[in-house]
Every structure is written in structure tokens, then in C-alpha cells.
Amino acid sequence: MTAAASSSRRSAHAEAILGPELSARLPQTKVLLVGAGGIGCELLKNVVLAGFGNITLLDLDTIDLSNLNRQFLFRKKDVKQSKALVAAKTASAFNPNVRITPIHGNIKEPQFDISWFKQFELVLNALDNLDARRHVNKMCLAAGVPLVESGTAGYLGQVQPIIKDRAECFDCVPKPTPKSFPVCTIRSTPSQPIHCIVWAKSYLLPQLFGEDEDAGGELDEAEKQGENAQEIATLRKEALAFKAVRAALRAPADPSSSDAAKAVFQKVFRSDVENLLSMADMWRSREPPTPLDFEGIQAGTFAVKKPGHANGTAVNGNHMNGAAVKATGSAATEQLLNGASSSTSSSASLKDQRALSLQDNLEMFVSSLNRLAARLRSGKEETISFDKDDDDTLDFVTASANLRSFAYGISTKSRWEVKEMAGNIIPAIATTNAIISGLIVLQAFHLLKKAYNSLRNVHVQFRPNMPLSAIKMSLPNDGCGVCRDTFAEVLCDPSRATLGDIVDGILGDREGEGSGTGKREVSVYEDKRVLSDPDWDDNLERTLESLNVTRGMFLSIVDDDGELETIQVGIGMLPPNHPVDESPVILPSPLPLPKKKVKPQTVESTPPPPPTGVKRSAPDDEDVPSAKRARKTGGPAPPFSPSKKRKLDEDGIIMVDSADVDLEDADIIVID
Ligand SMILES: Nc1ncnc2c1ncn2[C@@H]1O[C@H](COP(=O)(O)OP(=O)(O)OP(=O)(O)O)[C@@H](O)[C@H]1O
Numbered sequence: 001m002t003a004a005a006s007s008s009r010r011s012a013h014a015e016a017i018l019g020p021e022l023s024a025r026l027p028q029t030k031v032l033l034v035g036a037g038g039i040g041c042e043l044l045k046n047v048v049l050a051g052f053g054n055i056t057l058l059d060l061d062t063i064d065l066s067n068l069n070r071q072f073l074f075r076k077k078d079v080k081q082s083k084a085l086v087a088a089k090t091a092s093a094f095n096p097n098v099r100i101t102p103i104h105g106n107i108k109e110p111q112f113d114i115s116w117f118k119q120f121e122l123v124l125n126a127l128d129n130l131d132a133r134r135h136v137n138k139m140c141l142a143a144g145v146p147l148v149e150s151g152t153a154g155y156l157g158q159v160q161p162i163i164k165d166r167a168e169c170f171d172c173v174p175k176p177t178p179k180s181f182p183v184c185t186i187r188s189t190p191s192q193p194i195h196c197i198v199w200a201k202s203y204l205l206p207q208l209f210g211e212d213e214d215a216g217g218e219l220d221e222a223e224k225q226g227e228n229a230q231e232i233a234t235l236r237k238e239a240l241a242f243k244a245v246r247a248a249l250r251a252p253a254d255p256s257s258s259d260a261a262k263a264v265f266q267k268v269f270r271s272d273v274e275n276l277l278s279m280a281d282m283w284r285s286r287e288p289p290t291p292l293d294f295e296g297i298q299a300g301t302f303a304v305k306k307p308g309h310a311n312g313t314a315v316n317g318n319h320m321n322g323a324a325v326k327a328t329g330s331a332a333t334e335q336l337l338n339g340a341s342s343s344t345s346s347s348a349s350l351k352d353q354r355a356l357s358l359q360d361n362l363e364m365f366v367s368s369l370n371r372l373a374a375r376l377r378s379g380k381e382e383t384i385s386f387d388k389d390d391d392d393t394l395d396f397v398t399a400s401a402n403l404r405s406f407a408y409g410i411s412t413k414s415r416w417e418v419k420e421m422a423g424n425i426i427p428a429i430a431t432t433n434a435i436i437s438g439l440i441v442l443q444a445f446h447l448l449k450k451a452y453n454s455l456r457n458v459h460v461q462f463r464p465n466m467p468l469s470a471i472k473m474s475l476p477n478d479g480c481g482v483c484r485d486t487f488a489e490v491l492c493d494p495s496r497a498t499l500g501d502i503v504d505g506i507l508g509d510r511e512g513e514g515s516g517t518g519k520r521e522v523s524v525y526e527d528k529r530v531l532s533d534p535d536w537d538d539n540l541e542r543t544l545e546s547l548n549v550t551r552g553m554f555l556s557i558v559d560d561d562g563e564l565e566t567i568q569v570g571i572g573m574l575p576p577n578h579p580v581d582e583s584p585v586i587l588p589s590p591l592p593l594p595k596k597k598v599k600p601q602t603v604e605s606t607p608p609p610p611p612t613g614v615k616r617s618a619p620d621d622e623d624v625p626s627a628k629r630a631r632k633t634g635g636p637a638p639p640f641s642p643s644k645k646r647k648l649d650e651d652g653i654i655m656v657d658s659a660d661v662d663l664e665d666a667d668i669i670v671i672d
């Protein structure tokens with residue numbers, strides 16, 4: 001058979017389904033796939049077999065052994081190789097006519113700017129995190145390229161076509177916080193195993209093995225600002241106590257000694273619990289905790305009441321909302337006998353899945369703490385953070401969480417369960433990825449054909465009588481702070497172009513037809529940094545480079561009267577042949593003309609203009625004076641020190657300050 005005949009037989013089915021026009025276009029259609037993981041591998045196979053001929057595949061990661069159960073373009077020999085490169089190589093063999101360009105990189109890198117995105121007719125996302133999804137959403141809006149967004153979490157999945165001005169963008173609907181726990185639930189009144197696990201992973205472990213934070217300075221500041229003095233005194237006492245145990249963990253010691261472990265134990269499972277117990281009000285309507293006794297547990301003479309039943313938990317996966325999805329946690333671990341050795345049911349024979357007794361947990365606590373301390377003492381690591389695949393940290397979190405559960409009468413979890421919960425693991429299901437990848441391609445066809453009425457938001461759901469639901473597209477949210485902006489691109493040399501060149505250039509003089517909106521009162525931001533406002537123009541004469549504004553970033557020009565849409569100016573690079581003696585700025589033509597805002601209230605993103613006042617000037621000694629004026633967020637100080645709170649936020653676990661939250665209600669873990 002000739003090559004031509006084989007090729008026409010290969011595409012016969014696709015042609016029959018897609019029709020001659022679309023199938024003739026596909027070999028030339030340039031498509032970008034972002035992510036070569038669970039969805040990405042399936043999707044790449046689909047787009048190659050559907051007949052797309054020019055595919056760019058981008059992923060920042062290398063192949064892990066654990067990917068092989070569902071990422072079928074990879075084999076064992078490929079472990080540690082670039083996902084993009086291996087996937088491209090494997091899938092190229094499915095069609096000799098396809099050109100796949102793999103890129104091993106992060107989609108947020110500056111070279112992937114608006115101009116770069118503009119080369120594609122279509123972008124398909126197969127990502128696993130909100131941050132990257134938000135970024136691609138914005139870049140596609142700015143570049144005017146349609147996007148198909150997707151995500152799966154266990155049995156659930158979603159596909160969302162996004163096209164500027166015609167359908168909601170990824171940010172039109174605020175995403176629910178993945179998980180949120182009131183700080184005091186984690187800190188003082190845990191009632192579920194997950195509360196103890198979060199405490200061990202995101203509070204205790206960083207306190208002992210994370211960066212040494214000068215809580216003192218922050219507390220001084222909080223005191224000056226009139227925060228509750230008693231609370232600050234308690235926090236100060238606690239910070240000092242932690243300083244002492246941190247020092248003990250780092251001091252040279254006999255590796256077989258359990259002194260440091262005992263000191264930590266006495267502090268967190270005894271003194272802190274006793275302190276809490278002394279606040280009688282707290283325990284009027286809930287069971288008081290029991291301080292634990294180190295020697296008593298070791299000797300088998302110490303007993304706590306039997307733990308109650310815990311509910312299943314919620315964990316967070318790569319569902320596109322970043323929302324937690326309820327996973328049916330295994331039944332509450334068996335009621336444990338105090339100090340007795342573990343039960344030996346058949347399922348418990350697997351080492352990681354057995355239920356751990358109080359004694360087992362104490363042993364694991366001491367040994368893991370000593371192992372972690374030895375790592376610090378060896379000088380190879382300065383800090384240690386949680387990693388589900390790091391046995392020492394997993395043991396420590398399992399044991400600490402379970403000991404806390406014992407103190408609070410909560411059921412405990414096996415090491416296996418803790419790994420799943422602390423590592424935010426939802427078992428990925430290859431079939432869901434396959435269904436979603438098929439649906440992505442169907443939506444991609446609608447976009448290519450401009451069959452906008454056929455576009456659908458599709459959900460794969462856990463409902464046997466209706467596993468798929470397809471919803472007509474909603475129009476963009478007028479309050480969306482992302483897709484309601486007006487986008488433009490400026491090509492410039494950041495070392496020569498000033499902020500004023502860009503802002504004045506984009507606003508234009510308004511004398512000629514289509515020449516911008518003219519001079520008006522605006523504030524300029526880069527992300528959350530204020531670079532100028534009507535009363536503060538010092539930065540306008542500075543170069544973008546000196547303001548740390550570089551390729552790939554956006555300058556947001558916000559109308560101070562709040563009447564016109566914000567202009568988002570993407571910073572791109574001058575063409576290589578641009579003469580050096582010419583202006584270092586190429587403005588878009590025509591200049592962007594932002595529309596009147598429908599509603600002044602934005603959902604999120606673009607920060608509101610700061611309050612204007614007297615003219616301020618930037619202090620001379622500051623490199624980027626504007627950074628100082630970044631928006632302030634956050635309410636009253638949480639019981640964690642502010643920097644600790646930030647840490648927890650970054651960790652993906654949001655602590656809600658619960659001063660005015662009803663505890664019973666707030667205990668609910670948010671799920672999508
Ligand atoms: N900013 C980014 N730039 C490029 N690729 C990204 C970015 N963020 C995530 N990815 C890629 O998106 C893919 C998502 O795939 P998936 O959800 O299957 O995750 P995974 O890392 O392969 O699996 P698991 O998290 O279960 O180990 C990953 O391969 C990841 O490397």
C-alpha cells in the first residue's frame with residue numbers, strides 16, 4: 001500500500017465524522033496542549049488520531065513511577081525523563097504525518113508571552129493546579145485564542161470551553177476554597193482526624209523543622225497595633241517554648257536518646273493540652289481533651305477514653321475548581337485499645353494499613369522525630385517540610401496526628417490513610433481521564449468550526465442514571481476581574497522603555513480617530529503592586545526594568561473614576577531586527593479602547609485603586625518603592641503568627657479566622 005493510501009485509510013473514519021472541511025483543516029491547525037499528565041497523555045493520543053498535524057506539547061515535569069498506571073504514553077524505562085519529550089516521541093508513532101513539538105518548561109515562563117500564544121489556533125489545558133490554569137486562561141484571553149479547560153478528580157470531571165466575550169472564562173465564577181478549617185478547630189478544638197492531620201502537617205512539623213521565624217518581631221508589631229494582649233502573651237510564651245525544643249532538636253545528642261522527643265511530647269501533648277483545659281468555657285459544650293503521659297504510655301499503664309467514630313474526609317485533587325471532592329474515607333479505624341498492640345485483622349496485615357495503638361504511635365513519634373533531628377544535625381538539610389513520599393515526615397505526621405487524636409477522643413488513622421489525606425491524594429481514574437479527553441476534543445471541534453451554539457460545559461458526575469451533563473454556555477460574568485478587562489500587547493525593551501512611555505502611549509492623545517482614550521486619571525499596577533496613581537507619578541520616569549516589570553507580565557491601567565474597563569497591557573519583546581535608534585516601544589494599533597464598565601464591582605483580581613490623598617514621593621533608598629504600597633489584605637490577627645498563617649495558606653490549607661464563625665457550621669470541610 002502506498003503512503004498516501006495508508007494515510008487516507010488512517011483518516012477515513014475521522015473524515016466521515018468530521019466532514020471534509022474540518023478534516024482538511026486539521027493537519028494545518030496549530031494547537032497547544034498544556035500538561036502531559038493523566039489527561040494530557042490521553043488527549044495527545046486523541047488529537048493525533050483525530051488528525052491534528054501541528055501540536056505543541058508543554059509540561060514542566062519528569063515522569064514518576066507512580067504515573068505509569070494511567071499515563072499510557074510512558075513506560076518504566078522512561079521514568080525520570082521529560083514528560084513532554086517522551087509523550088511526543090511515543091505519540092508521533094501513531095501518525096507519521098504529525099509534527100509534535102515538545103517543550104520541557106513551565107507555561108508561566110516569560111518567553112511564553114502573548115505573541116507566543118497568538119501562534120496557536122486553539123489551546124487545550126490538561127493541568128492539575130489553579131495557578132497554572134488561571135495563567136493560561138488570562139494568556140488566552142489576552143491573545144484572543146480559544147481555550148478548552150479541563151480537570152478530573154476520581155470519578156468526577158469537567159470540560160469548559162472558553163472564548164472571550166462569548167462564554168464565561170475560568171475566573172468568571174470564583175473558585176471555592178479547596179479546604180478551609182477554622183484556625184481554632186485546628187489549634188484547639190479538633191473534632192475529626194483531618195483536623196489533627198492538618199495540625200501535625202501544617203503546624204507542628206513546620207514549627208519544629210521549618211524555617212526559624214522571628215515570631216517576636218511580629219508579635220511586637222501586633223501588640224503595637226492593639227491586638228489582644230493576653231493572646232499575644234500566650235503566643236509569646238508558646239514561641240519561646242518552641243524555640244527551646246527547636247534548639248534541642250538541633251543540638252548534638254546521643255542518637256538513641258529520646259530526650260528531645262520527650263521534650264516535644266511534653267510540650268504539645270501535655271502542657272499545651274493542660275493549658276487549654278484550664279479554659280473552662282471552652283469545654284462546656286464539648287468533650288475536654290486528656291493530657292497524655294509519656295512514661296505511662298511506654299509502661300502501658302496510661303489509658304484514654306475510647307475514640308468516637310470519625311467521618312470520611314475530603315481531599316483535594318486536580319479537579320479544575322481546585323475544590324475538594326468528597327472521598328469516601330475508609331470506615332473509622334478500629335477502636336483502639338490503650339497501650340495494647342495493634343489489631344491483626346486480615347486487612348491490617350499490610351504494614352501501612354494496620355491500626356496503630358497508642359504505644360505504636362508513641363514509638364513512631366519518638367523514632368521519626370529522632371530521624372528528622374538526625375537529618376538536621378547532619379547539616380545536609382536546614383529545614384524539612386512535609387512530603388508524602390518522605391517516610392520520616394509521613395511517620396512523624398501520622399504519629400503526631402494520632403497522638404493528638406487520642407488526646408481528643410477522635411478515631412485514629414493508619415499510615416496509609418494519613419498519606420492519602422495529608423498528601424491530598426484522590427486516586428486518579430484512567431477512565432475518567434479518557435472520557436474527559438474525548439470531550440475536550442469534541443469541544444475543540446466546535447470552537448474550530450465556530451459552532452458557538454454547540455459549545456457545552458460538560459460534567460462527568462457520579463450519577464449512574466446521568467453520568468454526563470452538558471450545560472449551555474453562560475455569558476461572561478460582568479463583574480469578572482479577568483475577562484471583562486481590555487487586553488493589549490506592547491512590544492518594548494524594558495531596559496529603555498519607561499512606565500510613562502507605556503501608559504501615555506496606551507492612553508493616546510485622543511485627537512485622532514481611534515487614538516486611545518486620551519489622558520485620564522489612572523492607577524497602574526503590576527499584579528498587586530501599585531506602580532503609580534494620580535497623586536503619585538514618581539515611577540512614570542523609571543524604566544520597566546528598574547521596576548522589575550519584564551516580558552510576560554501585565555501592567556493593569558485602572559480608570560480612577562471606575563467608569564472604563566481596566567486595560568491589561570501584556571509586555572512583549574521587540575522584534576530582533578528592531579533598530580536600536582528607534583523608539584523602544586511598539587504600541588498596538590489601533591490602541592485599545594476599553595468599554596464602559598457594566599458594574600464597577602469586580603469579582604477579584606485587579607485591585608481597587610488605593611485611596612488617593614496628598615502627593616507622596618517615593619523614599620530615595622528604596623529600590624522598588626511601589627512594592628511597599630502593595631494592597632493590604634487580611635482581617636484581624638489569627639492565633640497563628642501572621643507569617644505562620646501565610647505559610648499555611650501557601651500549603652493549600654486555608655485557616656479561617658473563626659472569631660465570628662459558628663464552630664459547628666465552620667467545621668464542615670468545603671467540597672465542590
Ligand atoms: N505550570 C505548569 N507548566 C507546565 N506544566 C504543568 C504546570 N503545572 C502543572 N503541569 C503539568 O500538568 C500535568 C498534570 O497532570 P496530572 O494531574 O496527571 O499530574 P501528575 O503530576 O502527572 O500526577 P500526580 O500529581 O497524581 O502525581 C503534570 O504533568 C504537570 O507537570
Ligand SMILES: [Zn+2]
Pocket residue numbers: 168169170171172173476477480481482483484
Ligand atoms: Zn471571566
